[in-house]
Amino acid sequence: MKTLKTLALGASTLAMAASASAEISDGVVKIGLLTDMSGTYSDLAGPGAVEAAKMAIEDIGGTVAGVPVELVTADHQNKADIAANKAREWGENEQVDAFAELVTTSTAMAVFEIAKQQNKVVLVSGAASSPLTNDACIPSGIHYTYSTTALANGTGKAVVAEGGDTWYFLTADYAFGQALEADVTKVVEAAGGKVLGSIRHPFPASDFSSFVLQAQGSGAKVIGLANAGADTTNAIKAANEFGLVAAGQSLAALLMFITDVHALGLETAQGIQLTTGFYWDMDDETRAWSEKFMERTGSMPSMVQAGVYSSVSFYLKAIEATGSDDTDTVMEWMRDRPIDDFFAKGGVIRSDGRMVHDMYLARVKSPAESKGPWDYYDIVRTIPGEEAYGTLEESTCPTK
Amino acid sequence: MLTDLLGFPPQVLFGQLLLGLINGAFYAVLSLGLAVIFGLLNIVNFAHGALYMLGAFSAWGLATFLGLNYWAALIVAPVLVGGFGMLIERFLLRRLAGVDHLYGLLLTFGLALVIEGVFIKLFGASGQPYPTPKALTGGINLGFMFLPWYRGWVVVASLIACGVTWYIFERTKIGAYLRAGTENPKLLQAFGVNVPLLTTLAYGYGVGLAAFAGVLAAPITQVSPLMGSNLIIVVFAVVVIGGMGSIMGAVVTGLGMGLIEGLTKVYWPEASATVIFFVMAIVLVLRPAGLFGRTA
Numbered sequence: 001m002k003t004l005k006t007l008a009l010g011a012s013t014l015a016m017a018a019s020a021s022a023e024i025s026d027g028v029v030k031i032g033l034l035t036d037m038s039g040t041y042s043d044l045a046g047p048g049a050v051e052a053a054k055m056a057i058e059d060i061g062g063t064v065a066g067v068p069v070e071l072v073t074a075d076h077q078n079k080a081d082i083a084a085n086k087a088r089e090w091g092e093n094e095q096v097d098a099f100a101e102l103v104t105t106s107t108a109m110a111v112f113e114i115a116k117q118q119n120k121v122v123l124v125s126g127a128a129s130s131p132l133t134n135d136a137c138i139p140s141g142i143h144y145t146y147s148t149t150a151l152a153n154g155t156g157k158a159v160v161a162e163g164g165d166t167w168y169f170l171t172a173d174y175a176f177g178q179a180l181e182a183d184v185t186k187v188v189e190a191a192g193g194k195v196l197g198s199i200r201h202p203f204p205a206s207d208f209s210s211f212v213l214q215a216q217g218s219g220a221k222v223i224g225l226a227n228a229g230a231d232t233t234n235a236i237k238a239a240n241e242f243g244l245v246a247a248g249q250s251l252a253a254l255l256m257f258i259t260d261v262h263a264l265g266l267e268t269a270q271g272i273q274l275t276t277g278f279y280w281d282m283d284d285e286t287r288a289w290s291e292k293f294m295e296r297t298g299s300m301p302s303m304v305q306a307g308v309y310s311s312v313s314f315y316l317k318a319i320e321a322t323g324s325d326d327t328d329t330v331m332e333w334m335r336d337r338p339i340d341d342f343f344a345k346g347g348v349i350r351s352d353g354r355m356v357h358d359m360y361l362a363r364v365k366s367p368a369e370s371k372g373p374w375d376y377y378d379i380v381r382t383i384p385g386e387e388a389y390g391t392l393e394e395s396t397c398p399t400k
Numbered sequence: 401m402l403t404d405l406l407g408f409p410p411q412v413l414f415g416q417l418l419l420g421l422i423n424g425a426f427y428a429v430l431s432l433g434l435a436v437i438f439g440l441l442n443i444v445n446f447a448h449g450a451l452y453m454l455g456a457f458s459a460w461g462l463a464t465f466l467g468l469n470y471w472a473a474l475i476v477a478p479v480l481v482g483g484f485g486m487l488i489e490r491f492l493l494r495r496l497a498g499v500d501h502l503y504g505l506l507l508t509f510g511l512a513l514v515i516e517g518v519f520i521k522l523f524g525a526s527g528q529p530y531p532t533p534k535a536l537t538g539g540i541n542l543g544f545m546f547l548p549w550y551r552g553w554v555v556v557a558s559l560i561a562c563g564v565t566w567y568i569f570e571r572t573k574i575g576a577y578l579r580a581g582t583e584n585p586k587l588l589q590a591f592g593v594n595v596p597l598l599t600t601l602a603y604g605y606g607v608g609l610a611a612f613a614g615v616l617a618a619p620i621t622q623v624s625p626l627m628g629s630n631l632i633i634v635v636f637a638v639v640v641i642g643g644m645g646s647i648m649g650a651v652v653t654g655l656g657m658g659l660i661e662g663l664t665k666v667y668w669p670e671a672s673a674t675v676i677f678f679v680m681a682i683v684l685v686l687r688p689a690g691l692f693g694r695t696a
Contacts, residue, residue, distance in 0.1 A: 210672075
């Protein structure tokens with residue numbers, strides 16, 4: 001034991017001599033990015049998210065506090081067990097300091113468990129469910145880009161305000177779909193609306209005609225799509241095909257990414273209202289970053305990918321500033337100051353892990369309104385952070 | 401009366417049954433292709449889903465790059481993909497003739513992963529939109545539901561494909577050769593029939609059927625690299641229920657399973673992805689050779 005300690009001491013002295021990285025464990029800052037590399041969410045997160053993380057590391061110069069930053073990535077295939085095993089392995093054997101991205105709620109929840117045991121930072125960008133900063137929160141977890149609460153307060157509220165007061169949900173049958181349905185139900189009922197029913201469909205589902213027909217039969221004014229990715233695009237296609245909108249009902253796509261709009265085409269997607277945490281064509285800064293991203297990946301960034309860049313950058317800045325990769329030190333630094341970059345202006349990380357920043361209510365342009373490739377959204381309204389995410393008092397996180 | 405007891409008015413049920421039939425028609429064409437391939441080549445073609453996806457992508461590619469419309473794609477895409485299938489048979493699968501089924505299964509499964517991987521790399525997972533042909537947009541109000549013309553066409557086209565296949569295999573000379581080839585290839589060869597060529601053609605035909613289903617599906621779902629892998633497992637269950645290699649079994653079971661799945665979507669939507677496997681388990685216990693399969 002004593003020899004070990006001496007060895008460790010010797011090693012750290014050497015490291016100190018080499019650089020000023022006294023408090024960086026094992027001489028490297030390692031970020032483990034877990035995402036869906038080949039499945040249904042791989043366009044909105046996946047390889048683009050990996051590229052965004054690489055850009056963040058390059059932009060800070062590849063080193064922080066005198067030590068190199070390393071990125072390791074893995075495909076979690078949207079499966080919680082794979083995500084948990086990889087995270088445990090990275091944490092125990094490969095000295096990973098922080099986990100990033102994590103699309104699909106179940107994978108984020110699984111990694112939260114591991115990160116809690118290992119006391120590692122988690123920067124969630126892709127997963128949406130609000131329980132991540134409520135009942136399931138952990139002290140070192142940050143829910144960065146958006147949440148089901150924000151989607152409900154954005155799209156849900158806007159649709160009710162326009163007279164859509166009776167709802168029926170098509171819900172993806174897993175944690176995310178259920179959280180989104182619950183959050184929107186709260187908003188609809190608070191605004192005096194009524195939820196007539198819902199269908200839980202398998203994830204992923206390939207044919208939506210049956211579910212659309214049942215939604216049609218419900219007589220609700222609004223059919224809320226509490227799903228994501230290919231499920232959403234296929235549901236919208238089926239709804240168009242079966243004349244749901246033509247017969248007077250309206251569709252609320254509660255979660256839609258720019259990559260989904262791109263896949264559907266404006267002809268089908270036009271007029272859809274959605275809530276997003278980021279759009280590339282907002283100002284010079286967003287355009288500059290997004291065009292760089294476009295050059296590297298061939299498509300414009302989704303909010304998840306932009307969120308990965310922003311969250312990884314902010315984490316690296318924290319290490320640079322504190323000279324430490326100790327989880328508590330870094331978390332304290334990040335909570336103490338606003339995030340100010342192209343993604344989040346004045347974003348704040350609350351004690352329940354929620355990163356509160358402005359969200360945007362957007363409407364998809366018609367083919368005639370769109371002036372070029374990826375010119376898809378009209379930003380209808382900026383939703384102030386507090387309105388989108390609710391207050392800290394409302395959070396049920398036990399460690400807030 | 402009964403339907404009211406179960407909590408749903410008859411109209412809803414009719415609608416769901418019709419939709420079940422439409423989905424069943426897809427299952428029928430896909431499982432038919434699998435049945436043809438298994439019946440004649442003894443190969444469990446796990447690449448079927450990927451080849452179905454290739455059919456849809458061919459339709460999309462033909463429209464995007466060559467300006468070919470849907471009707472042309474309905475013929476050209478199965479021919480192209482079927483040709484690709486024949487190459488697979490000639491240069492890969494043939495080498496596995498006479499060895500355990502497992503090798504063919506592994507090879508085709510690997511092929512499926514490679515094809516899907518390449519397409520995800522090239523086109524992304526969200527896929528490409530493919531418009532419904534102009535002549536088949538809109539639909540008709542049947543009273544109990546709105547039936548898009550295109551879905552009606554899918555049933556008609558699928559039944560035609562099934563009918564043609566049945567005719568070829570059961571009523572023509574080449575069909576007789578093919579069936580004889582499965583029973584005793586050596587004897588057939590001795591009569592001067594080119595059996596390897598027949599096998600290649602049969603595989604190409606099965607693959608062409610998959611591509612045909614892919615073109616039919618293109619306007620309904622996103623043309624996505626993952627569209628096949630989402631479907632293929634269900635289709636395999638259909639083939640197992642019907643009896644491996646039985647043409648009639650594949651068609652009837654395809655339609656039947658579509659109906660059962662449609663009903664499940666009404667009464668217990670969460671279970672709609674599982675119900676077919678439940679049926680499969682029961683059938684395997686009671687009739688291990690499948691409903692229409694002949695026990696050896």
